[in-house]
Amino acid sequence: MSKEARSGATRTLISPVRLNQPAGRRTYRIVLVLTLVMATIVFIGPLYWMATGGFKSPQELVRTPPTLFPESPGTHAFTEAWDRLGMAQLLLNTVVYAGGALLLQLVFCVAAAYSLSKLRPVFGNVILGMMLASMMIPAAALVIPQYLTVLDLPLVHWNLMNTPWVIWLPTVANAFNIFLLKRFFDSIPDELLDAASIDGAGPVRVLWSVVLPLSRPILGVVSIFGLVAVWKDFLWPLITVPAHETLNVGVNTAATSMPQNTLIAGLFLASLPTIVLFLVFQRNIMAGLTAGSLKG
Known part of the structure; x- marks a missing residue:
């Protein structure tokens, strides 16, 4: 263990020793990517729904389950x-x-x-x-x-x-x-x-x-x-x-x-x-x- 890690000067959720191992780096990157993707979906999702909702017809907009992409996009609503x-x-x-x-x-x-x-x-x-x-x-x-x-x-x-x-x-x-x-x-x-x-x-x-x-x-x-x-x-x-x-x-x-x-x-x-x-x-x-x- 490095001197910096032993002294506690740098504190992370994952120890530096674990990050220096291939399996530790791979796990860290997977978790990081999944977290970023989920955060992006949470924030961008409502904006995407609002942007695509204007291109849908009133019937398609209220359909259950909702459509991810407009079937017949048009700009008439805008x-x-x-x-x-x-x-x-x-x-x-x-x-x-x-x-x-x-x-x-x-x-x-x-x-x-x-x-x-x-x-x-x-x-x-x-x-x-x-x-x-x-x-x-x-x-x-x-x-x-x-x-x-x-x-x-x-x-x-x-x-x-x-x-x-x-x-x-x-x-x-x-x-x-x-x-x-x-x-x-x-x-x-x-x-x-x-x-x-x-x-x-x-x-x-x-x-x-x-x-x-x-x-x-x-x-x-x-x-x-x-x-x-x-x-x-x-x-x-x-x-x-x-x-x-x-x-x-x-x-x-x-x-x-x-x-x-x-x-x-x-x-x-x-x-x-x-x-x-x-x-x-x-x-x-x-x-x-x-x-x-x-x-x-």
């Missing part, structure tokens, strides 16, 4: 879902809501995280603790207070119903994103900021020229979280923007008057942008999740 649901307008509404929320989140969450991490205001730890404590409150418990607030915005007394601001404002203060950004900003050496300050850069210039270029991975992660949160939200858009529905609300509203295969096709079209977004930026997402230190 075109019907696009036309009957008004997917173009629903998609535009959702993009406006998600894009505006993302922009405001980046501005305010970055400013808050930078202040807590590098400017270190008085009672900064208390403020951060209160932010994190707010994450323990269920989202459903905040619906009524938020609704009453947007009906009559304090001080200015504006009614924000059926405006993009009713979606944008509640998403600005995101404690989780602020926490992620602060942890990353903490890992940036203060020497870099001090050097920029000696050259005459103020706090805003340091943030723009030094901190943000180094923070691209975590900014990508926060952007994905912000977009997906608005994109998948259902309850809040349902009660606040009934005149300008999002994709989720529009598909749900028309669910009772559409064939099942058309509904599934609409659901797939509604989820397709976020799937594509993840596939395109998955490397950036994983890099941002594992980023936490800088090499000297």
Whole structure:
């Protein structure tokens, strides 16, 4: 047994001695492959069923046992879902809501995280603790207070119903994103900021020229979280923007008057942008999740 294995520095489910044997390596690889295949089926299965369901007829879709592949694939359900649901307008509404929320989140969450991490205001730890404590409150418990607030915005007394601001404002203060950004900003050496300050850069210039270029991975992660949160939200858009529905609300509203295969096709079209977004930026997402230190 190697010195590392005896010391217990590396612990695995299978001992290094067993892995060094042909039978042990073969068993390990078989178990690993089976685990990965099962996990892939569990996660990809519902997406595959939704994607192929739009190509089936209503009779084939409800057949028992279900068919794995469409017998007579057709795109009629997708075109019907696009036309009957008004997917173009629903998609535009959702993009406006998600894009505006993302922009405001980046501005305010970055400013808050930078202040807590590098400017270190008085009672900064208390403020951060209160932010994190707010994450323990269920989202459903905040619906009524938020609704009453947007009906009559304090001080200015504006009614924000059926405006993009009713979606944008509640998403600005995101404690989780602020926490992620602060942890990353903490890992940036203060020497870099001090050097920029000696050259005459103020706090805003340091943030723009030094901190943000180094923070691209975590900014990508926060952007994905912000977009997906608005994109998948259902309850809040349902009660606040009934005149300008999002994709989720529009598909749900028309669910009772559409064939099942058309509904599934609409659901797939509604989820397709976020799937594509993840596939395109998955490397950036994983890099941002594992980023936490800088090499000297």
